[in-house]
Amino acid sequence: MSQINxxxxxxxxxxxxxxxxxxxxxxxxxxxxxTKNKLAVIGSxxxxxxxxxxxxxxxxxxxxxxxxxxxxxxKPPSKEYWLGTDRYGRDxxxxxxxxxxxxxxxxxxxxxxxxxxxxxVGAVAGYFGGIVDAILMRxxxxxISIPSIFLLITVVTIFKPSVANLILIFALISWTSTARLVxxxxxxxxxxxxVLASKTIGTKSYKIIFSHILPNAMGPIIVxxxxxxxxxxxxxxxxxxxxxxxxxxxxxxxxMLEDAQNYTVMLKAPWYPFFPGLLILLTVLCFNxxxxxxxxxxxxxxxx
Amino acid sequence: xxxxxxxxxxxxxxxxxxxxxxxxxDLKKHFPIKAGFLQKTVGSIKAVDGLSFNVKRGETxxxxxxxxxxxxxxxxxLIRLYEPTSGEIIFKGRNIAKMSEGELRRSVRKDxxxxxxxxxxxxxxxxxxxxxxxxxxITHSLYRPRERMEKLNELLEKVGFNPLFINRYPxxxxxxxxxxxxxxxxxxxxxxxxxxxxxxxxxxxxxxxxIINLMEDLQEDFRLTYVFISHDLxxxxxxxxxxxxxxxxxxxxxxxxxxxxEDPLHPYxxxxxxAVPVPKKKGVQARERIILKGDLPSPANPPQxxxxxxxCPAATEICSQMVPEYKELKKDHxxxxxxx
Ligand SMILES: Nc1ncnc2c1ncn2[C@@H]1O[C@H](COP(=O)(O)OP(=O)(O)O)[C@@H](O)[C@H]1O
Ligand code: SF4
Ligand SMILES: [Mg+2]
Numbered sequence: 001m002s003q004i005n006x007x008x009x010x011x012x013x014x015x016x017x018x019x020x021x022x023x024x025x026x027x028x029x030x031x032x033x034x035t036k037n038k039l040a041v042i043g044s045x046x047x048x049x050x051x052x053x054x055x056x057x058x059x060x061x062x063x064x065x066x067x068x069x070x071x072x073x074x075k076p077p078s079k080e081y082w083l084g085t086d087r088y089g090r091d092x093x094x095x096x097x098x099x100x101x102x103x104x105x106x107x108x109x110x111x112x113x114x115x116x117x118x119x120x121v122g123a124v125a126g127y128f129g130g131i132v133d134a135i136l137m138r139x140x141x142x143x144i145s146i147p148s149i150f151l152l153i154t155v156v157t158i159f160k161p162s163v164a165n166l167i168l169i170f171a172l173i174s175w176t177s178t179a180r181l182v183x184x185x186x187x188x189x190x191x192x193x194x195v196l197a198s199k200t201i202g203t204k205s206y207k208i209i210f211s212h213i214l215p216n217a218m219g220p221i222i223v224x225x226x227x228x229x230x231x232x233x234x235x236x237x238x239x240x241x242x243x244x245x246x247x248x249x250x251x252x253x254x255x256m257l258e259d260a261q262n263y264t265v266m267l268k269a270p271w272y273p274f275f276p277g278l279l280i281l282l283t284v285l286c287f288n289x290x291x292x293x294x295x296x297x298x299x300x301x302x303x304x
Numbered sequence: 305x306x307x308x309x310x311x312x313x314x315x316x317x318x319x320x321x322x323x324x325x326x327x328x329x330d331l332k333k334h335f336p337i338k339a340g341f342l343q344k345t346v347g348s349i350k351a352v353d354g355l356s357f358n359v360k361r362g363e364t365x366x367x368x369x370x371x372x373x374x375x376x377x378x379x380x381x382l383i384r385l386y387e388p389t390s391g392e393i394i395f396k397g398r399n400i401a402k403m404s405e406g407e408l409r410r411s412v413r414k415d416x417x418x419x420x421x422x423x424x425x426x427x428x429x430x431x432x433x434x435x436x437x438x439x440x441x442i443t444h445s446l447y448r449p450r451e452r453m454e455k456l457n458e459l460l461e462k463v464g465f466n467p468l469f470i471n472r473y474p475x476x477x478x479x480x481x482x483x484x485x486x487x488x489x490x491x492x493x494x495x496x497x498x499x500x501x502x503x504x505x506x507x508x509x510x511x512x513x514x515i516i517n518l519m520e521d522l523q524e525d526f527r528l529t530y531v532f533i534s535h536d537l538x539x540x541x542x543x544x545x546x547x548x549x550x551x552x553x554x555x556x557x558x559x560x561x562x563x564x565x566e567d568p569l570h571p572y573x574x575x576x577x578x579a580v581p582v583p584k585k586k587g588v589q590a591r592e593r594i595i596l597k598g599d600l601p602s603p604a605n606p607p608q609x610x611x612x613x614x615x616c617p618a619a620t621e622i623c624s625q626m627v628p629e630y631k632e633l634k635k636d637h638x639x640x641x642x643x644x
Binding site: 025192 | 343380383385408409413414416417418420421422425426427428429430431439440443444473486489493
């Protein structure tokens with residue numbers, strides 16, 4: 001210290017930070033960074049349109065999704081039927097709107113369930129560590145090692161593949177990645193100095209978990225949840241395509257695709273499978289683009 | 305008049321009752337090394353392994369030692385962020401080493417606070433400065449909610465931080481400014497003892513001086529006692545009254561600053577001091593630089609006998625066999641070495 005000038009004037013002590021006149025709130029930083037990612041912005045817009053049209057389906061749809069009109073079987077796109085009709089003369093556009101409701105509902109609700117389980121398990125394992133952590137993580141290993149497609153098929157053949165059942169099964173098989181992620185975040189965050197500072201203050205554990213650690217782990221959680229919605233939508237479509245998911249006449253993008261795989265349909269209405277396929281692809285892509293955008297925008301390292 | 309007398313008497317009585325605000329006796333903190341499916345303990349890292357020293361009210365104790373010798377662990381164990389493996393931590397006459405977290409929260413947490421090394425990691429990036437600084441007051445229900453802002457402004461003025469910026473997030477501020485916030489947070493509970501773990505090591509040299517000066521001013525204003533941990537001998541020399549030298553989790557020497565810097569007894573202290581540039585003074589000879597051989601041994605497997613014997617230039621036969629006693633050679637000068 002001898003070489004350092006210890007005489008510091010009072011003026012130096014008064015801070016003169018070169019701050020911007022308006023504070024940089026975290027939300028503002030988030031939007032600035034998110035909007036820089038063009039794909040993420042486009043994804044958000046497209047997804048917004050898809051979600052809104054699914055939500056507003058009863059008001060937008062020109063027909064009822066279960067209305068059969070045998071006179072208008074497999075009609076090509078026209079003024080009357082914008083995207084044509086299926087084997088029973090049902091309006092494809094209408095059924096796509098309603099199908100979106102199912103796909104999105106299953107996607108969002110399954111992920112919400114997976115988050116509840118995954119965040120709880122991961123937080124407890126990561127914060128308390130030790131034997132609790134060891135046991136919970138072995139449980140995760142076991143769940144991961146169960147081949148999910150067989151589980152899905154088995155459960156769906158035993159129980160009725162209703163929307164609620166599907167959501168439950170998807171939630172029960174997809175929480176593990178969230179649990180691992182959250183555990184990792186908690187493990188590293190709990191030794192961070194701001195958490196230690198709260199402990200020396202005397203802040204209670206639950207408050208430290210909810211008000212200090214969890215908000216800092218939110219970024220990765222949101223990102224993975226976004227990606228997970230996309231992948232659940234894809235799995236649901238696959239299941240419905242195999243005839244094990246949502247059962248007709250309730251439309252889902254997956255069972256519409258299955259419906260389109262019929263020989264006559266392929267011959268007479270080759271455009272039909274294109275529409276549900278495109279919607280599945282578009283929706284999953286949107287979720288992935290948004291996830292990538294969120295990853296950059298929520299990264300705490302890039303705040304500094 | 306009568307009030308002053310009574311107070312004076314009280315203070316005297318208090319002084320007699322305990323000279324020391326903090327006494328650390330043979331404190332140990334071993335981190336278990338775990339392996340395998342059942343997380344069996346297969347060994348331990350003896351980060352702090354028998355540390356003893358004491359702290360008088362109002363003074364500054366410096367703790368120095370190479371990186372990895374257990375200074376941070378010692379500080380964090382003292383403040384009960386870590387569960388001590390054994391030993392006593394007598395704070396204001398009470399042993400807090402085995403106290404439950406609830407008891408600590410009720411009666412101790414408020415009085416011992418910590419200033420952390422990394423001003424970037426020690427403030428929650430998702431909280432405004434206001435939230436960070438009111439957390440201690442809210443946790444301990446200090447002041448009425450309306451008074452808190454007033455107290456907060458007072459506090460900020462003391463640490464030289466413009467209260468105008470109170471609703472901003474930490475990322476907008478420099479290291480030095482954040483460290484002031486860290487200090488203000490520690491002061492918010494009006495503690496008696498502050499453990500400062502390398503509070504300036506992460507800062508620019510020019511900022512270091514500001515923060516050190518600030519800490520000295522605050523010590524007077526708030527009648528604080530400091531345990532100041534650092535690997536920087538010259539910073540410790542500037543701020544401390546007494547200094548302890550740690551090596552592999554143990555105290556090697558503990559003495560007044562003057563004794564320790566001008567007349568070190570322990571071979572390890574001598575080696576450390578020889579590396580410090582001495583300000584040129586008439587009649588004072590520059591010391592010959594003692595270069596230690598070898599590396600710092602692992603705290604998972606510390607040497608037998610004197611932990612320093614593998615590197616000590618003065619080691620003899622007995623050093624590798626017997627642990628030297630940590631004894632008070634003269635008033636307030638402790639050394640752990642077979643030479644004495
Ligand atoms: N939480 C921990 N778990 C296991 N080992 C630790 C932990 N914290 C510190 N150590 C080990 O204890 C020793 C002392 O570390 P530390 O107290 O940080 O030293 P210093 O602050 O003097 O640099 C080091 O060998 C370090 O690896
Ligand atoms: S006890 Fe022996 S090895 Fe240890 S410091 Fe003293 S002389 Fe050196
Ligand atoms: Mg340290």
